[in-house]
Amino acid sequence: MPPDDAGMASLLDHDLRAAISDIIGGLRLISHAGLDEPTRLQLERVRAASEALARLLSDGLELVPGGDAARCGSNLQIDRFLYDLEMRWAGRAREKGLNFHIALAADVPKVVSVDHTALDRVLSNILANAIKYTDSGVVRMVVSTDDTDQLCFSIRDQGPGFSPGAQARLFERDGHPDDAEKPGHGVGMFISKQLTGKLGGQISVRNLPDSGAEVLFGLPLTGALYEPDASARAALPNLNRLKVLVAEDSETNQAVIGHMLTRMGAQVETAADGIAALDWLEREDFDLALIDIEMPRLSGLEVMRALRGQAHLRRDMPVVAVTAYVLRANRDAIYAAGADAIVAKPLIDIETFGEAISHALRRSTAEPAAFAAAAQDALELNHATFDRLMEIAGPEGAPELLDRLIIDLTRVERGIVGATATADTNAIRAETHVLVAVAGAVGAERLQALAEALNAAAHQQDKASIATTGAALLGQIDRLIHYAQQALIRRGHQT
Numbered sequence: 001m002p003p004d005d006a007g008m009a010s011l012l013d014h015d016l017r018a019a020i021s022d023i024i025g026g027l028r029l030i031s032h033a034g035l036d037e038p039t040r041l042q043l044e045r046v047r048a049a050s051e052a053l054a055r056l057l058s059d060g061l062e063l064v065p066g067g068d069a070a071r072c073g074s075n076l077q078i079d080r081f082l083y084d085l086e087m088r089w090a091g092r093a094r095e096k097g098l099n100f101h102i103a104l105a106a107d108v109p110k111v112v113s114v115d116h117t118a119l120d121r122v123l124s125n126i127l128a129n130a131i132k133y134t135d136s137g138v139v140r141m142v143v144s145t146d147d148t149d150q151l152c153f154s155i156r157d158q159g160p161g162f163s164p165g166a167q168a169r170l171f172e173r174d175g176h177p178d179d180a181e182k183p184g185h186g187v188g189m190f191i192s193k194q195l196t197g198k199l200g201g202q203i204s205v206r207n208l209p210d211s212g213a214e215v216l217f218g219l220p221l222t223g224a225l226y227e228p229d230a231s232a233r234a235a236l237p238n239l240n241r242l243k244v245l246v247a248e249d250s251e252t253n254q255a256v257i258g259h260m261l262t263r264m265g266a267q268v269e270t271a272a273d274g275i276a277a278l279d280w281l282e283r284e285d286f287d288l289a290l291i292d293i294e295m296p297r298l299s300g301l302e303v304m305r306a307l308r309g310q311a312h313l314r315r316d317m318p319v320v321a322v323t324a325y326v327l328r329a330n331r332d333a334i335y336a337a338g339a340d341a342i343v344a345k346p347l348i349d350i351e352t353f354g355e356a357i358s359h360a361l362r363r364s365t366a367e368p369a370a371f372a373a374a375a376q377d378a379l380e381l382n383h384a385t386f387d388r389l390m391e392i393a394g395p396e397g398a399p400e401l402l403d404r405l406i407i408d409l410t411r412v413e414r415g416i417v418g419a420t421a422t423a424d425t426n427a428i429r430a431e432t433h434v435l436v437a438v439a440g441a442v443g444a445e446r447l448q449a450l451a452e453a454l455n456a457a458a459h460q461q462d463k464a465s466i467a468t469t470g471a472a473l474l475g476q477i478d479r480l481i482h483y484a485q486q487a488l489i490r491r492g493h494q495t
C-alpha cells in the first residue's frame with residue numbers, strides 16, 4: 001500500500017473505532033430504570049449488535065486484504081454468547097412478525113474454546129437467511145452435543161425450503177439462484193462454508209418433510225472443552241460465567257495468565273497495550289480486568305484512571321493490577337488509581353493468583369470499612385502500646401510522630417526489598433537493627449519478632465530463611481504503614 005494510502009487507512013481506522021465507541025458509550029449511559037419491557041429489549045438488541053459490529057470491525061481492520069482467516073480459539077461462555085445472539089435476531093424476527101427461539105440442551109458445556117468472531121459470523125449468516133426466507137411462523141435454533149463430541153447447531157425455519165437450483169449452488173460465492181423470489185447475492189452461505197472449514201467443522205442443509213429447511217452446523221469439541229480439575233475446583237475461584245480482559249504487553253505473560261484464567265473457566269480477551277485495553281473496554285462489557293502497570297502507549301495506571309473516571313465505562317468492574325513493583329509507594333499509587341487487588345510478577349503459582357482474583361471480586365462488592373477492618377485485623381499490633389504512644393505525643397505531636405513513622409518504615413521497607421532480593425546480609429542486618437527498635441516502640445510485636453529473626457538469618461547467611469522471613473516481614477511493614485496512614489488521616493480530620 002502506498003504511504004499516503006497507509007496514512008489514510010490509519011486515520012479511517014481511528015475514526016471508525018471512535019464512532020463505534022461513541023455508539024456503545026451512548027447506549028451504556030441510557031438508564032433502563034422505568035423503561036417498559038419492549039423498549040428495554042430493543043436497547044439490549046442494539047447493545048448486542050453494536051458490540052458484535054465493534055468486534056467485526058476490529059478484526060476486519062487488522063486483516064490484510066483478502067485474508068479473512070479464522071482467529072485462534074479462546075474460552076467462550078456459551079449461554080452468554082447465545083443471549084447476545086438472541087437479543088440481536090429476536091428483534092429482526094419480530095419486525096417480520098416471526099418468533100425466534102434458542103434452545104440449549106442440558107449437556108452442552110458452559111465454556112468452549114472457539115473463535116468467537118468466526119462462530120458469530122457463521123450463525124449470523126445462517127439466521128439472516130432463515131429469517132429472510134420465512135414469511136410467517138417460527139425460526140428456531142437448538143444447540144446440543146452428539147456422540148461424536150461435536151457442538152451442534154440446528155437452525156430450522158418455516159419458509160419454502162431450498163429449491164433444487166439453490167441447493168446446487170448454495171455454498172458458491174455467487175450462489176443466489178437467478179429465479180429466486182427474494183433479492184440477494186448468496187454470499188452469506190459461502191462465507192459460512194468457508195469459516196466452518198477453518199473452524200474444523202461441517203455444515204449441511206436439508207428440506208424438512210412438511211415445509212421449511214434445516215441448516216446443521218457442527219464444531220468439534222475434542223480438546224476444546226473446559227473441564228475444571230476436581231482438585232482445583234475447591235481451591236480456585238469459579239469464573240465460569242465471567243469474561244475477563246487481560247491487558248499485558250508480554251506475549252509470554254499473556255499466555256501464562258490466559259492459561260490460569262482458562263483453568264478457572266473464564267472467557268479471556270487480551271490487549272497488548274493500554275490503548276488496546278481501552279478499546280476493548282469501550283466496545284464490550286467485562287466482569288474483571290487484569291491490567292499490567294507497565295505497558296506501552298498508555299500505562300496501567302492511566303487505563304485504570306480512565307476506567308474509574310468515565311461514566312460510559314463500567315466503573316465498578318473489579319480490577320487486578322499486575323506489576324513487578326511491590327514497594328509501598330507503588331502500591332499506594334496503584335490502589336489510588338482504582339485497583340482492587342495487586343498480583344506481583346513473576347506469577348509463580350495458580351493458587352496465589354486465584355486468591356488475588358477472589359480478593360478482587362470480593363472487594364468490588366464489599367463495604368470499604370470492612371476491608372479497612374480486615375487490614376487492621378491482619379496487622380499484629382499491641383493497640384494499647386500504640387495508643388499510649390499517641391497520648392504521650394499529644395494532639396499536636398501525634399501527627400508529626402505518625403508522619404515520621406511512615407517515612408522511617410517506608411525507607412526501611414525499600415531497603416529490605418533491595419537487600420533481600422540480592423541477599424545482601426550486611427544491609428539486611430543494618431535495616432533490621434533499626435526496625436527492631438521502631439516496631440518495639442509502637443507495639444508492632446509480630447513485626448519486631450520477624451525483624452529479629454531476619455537479622456539472625458542474615459548473621460547465619462541462611463538464604464532460605466532470609467527469603468521466607470523477609471516476605472512475612474514485608475507484609476507486616478506494609479500493614480503497619482497502612483495503619484499509620486489511616487491513623488494520620490483520622491487525626492487530621494479531628495484537628
